[in-house]
Amino acid sequence: MDFTLLTVMAGAGTLGIVAGALGCFTVLKRQSLLGDALAHAALPGVCLAFLFGSAVGIDPRHPLLLLGGALLTAWLGTLVILGITRTTRLKQDAALGIVLSVFFGVGIALLTAIQHTNLGASQAGLDKYLFGQAASLLPHDVWLMAGLGSLVLGTIVVLFRHFQLIVFDPVYAGSIGVRVRLIEVVLTSLVVVAVVVGLQTVGVVLMAAMVVTPAAAARQWTHRLSTMVVVAGIFGGAAGALGAWTSSLASRLPTGPIIVLWATALLLVSLLLSPRRGLLWAAVRRARNRRRIRAENLLKDLWRLGEHDGRGDVARAVTDVLAVRAAPRRAIDEARAAGLVRVDGSMIRLTPDGKKRAAEVVRNHRIWELYLSRRLELADDHLHRDAEDMEHALDTAVLDEIDAALGYPSHDPHGRPIPRGTTA
Numbered sequence: 001m002d003f004t005l006l007t008v009m010a011g012a013g014t015l016g017i018v019a020g021a022l023g024c025f026t027v028l029k030r031q032s033l034l035g036d037a038l039a040h041a042a043l044p045g046v047c048l049a050f051l052f053g054s055a056v057g058i059d060p061r062h063p064l065l066l067l068g069g070a071l072l073t074a075w076l077g078t079l080v081i082l083g084i085t086r087t088t089r090l091k092q093d094a095a096l097g098i099v100l101s102v103f104f105g106v107g108i109a110l111l112t113a114i115q116h117t118n119l120g121a122s123q124a125g126l127d128k129y130l131f132g133q134a135a136s137l138l139p140h141d142v143w144l145m146a147g148l149g150s151l152v153l154g155t156i157v158v159l160f161r162h163f164q165l166i167v168f169d170p171v172y173a174g175s176i177g178v179r180v181r182l183i184e185v186v187l188t189s190l191v192v193v194a195v196v197v198g199l200q201t202v203g204v205v206l207m208a209a210m211v212v213t214p215a216a217a218a219r220q221w222t223h224r225l226s227t228m229v230v231v232a233g234i235f236g237g238a239a240g241a242l243g244a245w246t247s248s249l250a251s252r253l254p255t256g257p258i259i260v261l262w263a264t265a266l267l268l269v270s271l272l273l274s275p276r277r278g279l280l281w282a283a284v285r286r287a288r289n290r291r292r293i294r295a296e297n298l299l300k301d302l303w304r305l306g307e308h309d310g311r312g313d314v315a316r317a318v319t320d321v322l323a324v325r326a327a328p329r330r331a332i333d334e335a336r337a338a339g340l341v342r343v344d345g346s347m348i349r350l351t352p353d354g355k356k357r358a359a360e361v362v363r364n365h366r367i368w369e370l371y372l373s374r375r376l377e378l379a380d381d382h383l384h385r386d387a388e389d390m391e392h393a394l395d396t397a398v399l400d401e402i403d404a405a406l407g408y409p410s411h412d413p414h415g416r417p418i419p420r421g422t423t424a
Contacts, residue, residue, distance in 0.1 A: 004135075005248050011137040011145055012240030012259055015198045015210060018149040020236025021156060022194050023215030024229045025187055028167045033093065034081075034188070036208030037100040038195045041077025043107030043204050045069035046129045047114060054117075063141060066129070067196055074192045077103050082185075104204070132203030132256030134244060145197050152190050156229065163187055164225055201240075202256035213263040214239060220274035239263035293392045294331035299340060299358035300365070300391075301325060302350050307416075312355075315347035359419035364399050365391040366412035371402050373413040380413055 019035070026034050049069025053060030077099045084095035128136060156163065162183045165173035174180045191211070198207050214236035218228045243259030272280050301324040306312030322329060332348060335341045340354035350358060368390045369383040378386070394402075403409075411417055 005244070007139055007142055008134050008137050008248075008255065009241045009244040011142040012134050012201055012244040012255065013237040014142065014145045014149050014240070015194075015201050016214065016236030016238070016240030016259070016263070017233040018145075018152050018194045018236075019198055019207075019210040020214030020218070020232035020234075021153060021229045022191055023211040023213075023236075024218065024225065024232050025163055025167055026191060027212060027215040027219065028225070031092065031096075032212045033096045033100070033208065034191060035195055035211030037081065037096040037103075038074045038077055038192055039199065039204045039207035040100045040104035040107070042070035042074040042196055042199060043129065044103055044110055045071065045073030045076075046199070047107055047110035048073070050114060051110070063144065063200075067144075067199075070129070070196045070199060071192065073103065074196055075189070078185075078188050078192060082188075107204075129199045129203060132199070132201055132206060132254070134201045134255035134259070135247070137200065141200065148193055148197050152193055153233075155186070155190055159183065159186065160226070160229075167225070202259055206256050206260050209260040209263060210236065210240075213260070213267050217263070217267040217270040220270040220277045223276070235266050236263065239266060289392075291334050294328065295335040295338060295340060296357070296361045296392060297325065298327060298331045298335050299350065299354055300361045301327070302341070302348070302354075303358040303362050303419075313349070315344065315349040318343070318346050318348050321348055360396070361391055363419045364394055366416060366418045367399055367403050367406065367409075368394065369412050369414075370406055370409055370418075374406065383413060 023035070026032060046066050046069050049065050049072075050060040052069070053062065053065050058065070080099050081092070081095045084090055084098065085092050090098075162173070162178055165176075165178055166180055166183050166187070170180050173183075194211070195207055198210055202210055215228070215232045217235050218232035221231055222228050239262040240259050243262045244255055246262070247253045247255040247258045270278070272278055275281055298321065301321055302316065303312070305316060305321070305324070306314070318329075318332060321327070322332075332341065332343060335354070336343055340351055340357055341348055342351050365387045368387045372378045372383050372386055373380065409418060
């Protein structure tokens with residue numbers, strides 16, 4: 001790796017860390033388009049700063065001048081969004097859409113006007129703020145990004161508790177003396193700084209992805225905000241560095257879009273594989289639950305057959321058991337694999353463990369029926385269907401509490417005995 005590549009990777013990684021950490025708050029506040037709106041609002045500021053520099057005789061392409069202009073109009077866009085939402089009946093998504101389209105339209109008009117001057121927009125380097133040009137990052141750009149990024153991250157650390165309160169419960173935050181509007185302004189200002197920092201790297205068009213995507217990926221792995229902020233920063237930094245490195249492997253491969261693609265890849269992996277919310281593990285859990293419910297229904301049917309004819313311990317024909325509810329034959333294989341039933345040829349019977357589990361399922365069903373009848377006053381013909389679902393969902397501790405609240409009844413609403421065993 002040469003020095004230029006390391007510089008670009010450092011700059012892109014810094015942007016990813018800052019944008020990812022801040023994105024957690026905008027995503028949880030359902031303001032995912034905020035970064036997009038502010039990025040588009042920054043474009044006219046870049047153009048106005050260029051025109052101002054040309055008019056007063058200073059270098060119109062100086063990074064501090066252009067970033068200052070971007071910061072000014074992005075902040076103005078923030079004020080417009082707040083003004084629209086507080087003084088009109090328009091919702092925040094409408095305000096974001098208005099600011100995004102109007103400011104971006106002004107920016108494109110200014111870019112077109114500059115294009116027809118002696119020093120066109122492309123020659124002036126303004127087009128890189130539209131689509132990003134991470135390969136043009138210089139060491140002093142990275143130091144500027146690192147300084148502003150450190151300011152943003154430091155503010156997050158200092159005001160984290162306040163940010164957490166306004167994200168999850170702004171009403172409660174106001175009731176305990178937190179200046180909610182001020183904290184919201186500070187948080188939005190940090191987003192403005194992060195957006196302005198990232199314009200040169202990924203541009204106006206792709207900046208929203210850097211704010212939203214790492215945070216959305218991190219959300220799949222944790223329910224704690226502090227952990228989410230750290231993970232989002234790691235994801236964003238990794239996407240930035242990997243995107244810069246990948247784009248260096250081939251000529252004419254744009255860095256900004258590759259960074260966004262890496263962030264998207266991390267999001268897809270998170271959506272699929274995260275243990276808490278991942279689609280793959282959710283499918284595995286659903287399959288396990290279906291197997292468990294099939295086995296429990298089989299045990300319950302065997303119990304009820306024995307209860308009906310008073311011969312609970314006898315072996316029964318497999319076809320007779322499966323016919324009770326047209327159960328799939330694999331339910332028997334699953335119950336046998338779990339040691340809950342014993343199959344001898346075409347006959348099936350409960351094992352001791354199976355009897356215990358069957359008694360628990362029947363108990364759950366009948367206690368829940370009684371609860372629905374006594375406390376919710378449902379009609380008797382509505383009890384069975386609801387109890388069929390809940391008997392598999394309620395754990396023993398919850399059923400014990402309901403049982404105690406009902407006074408440890410001996411029979412369900414239909415007069416059938418409630419199994420006790422070792423559970424009462």
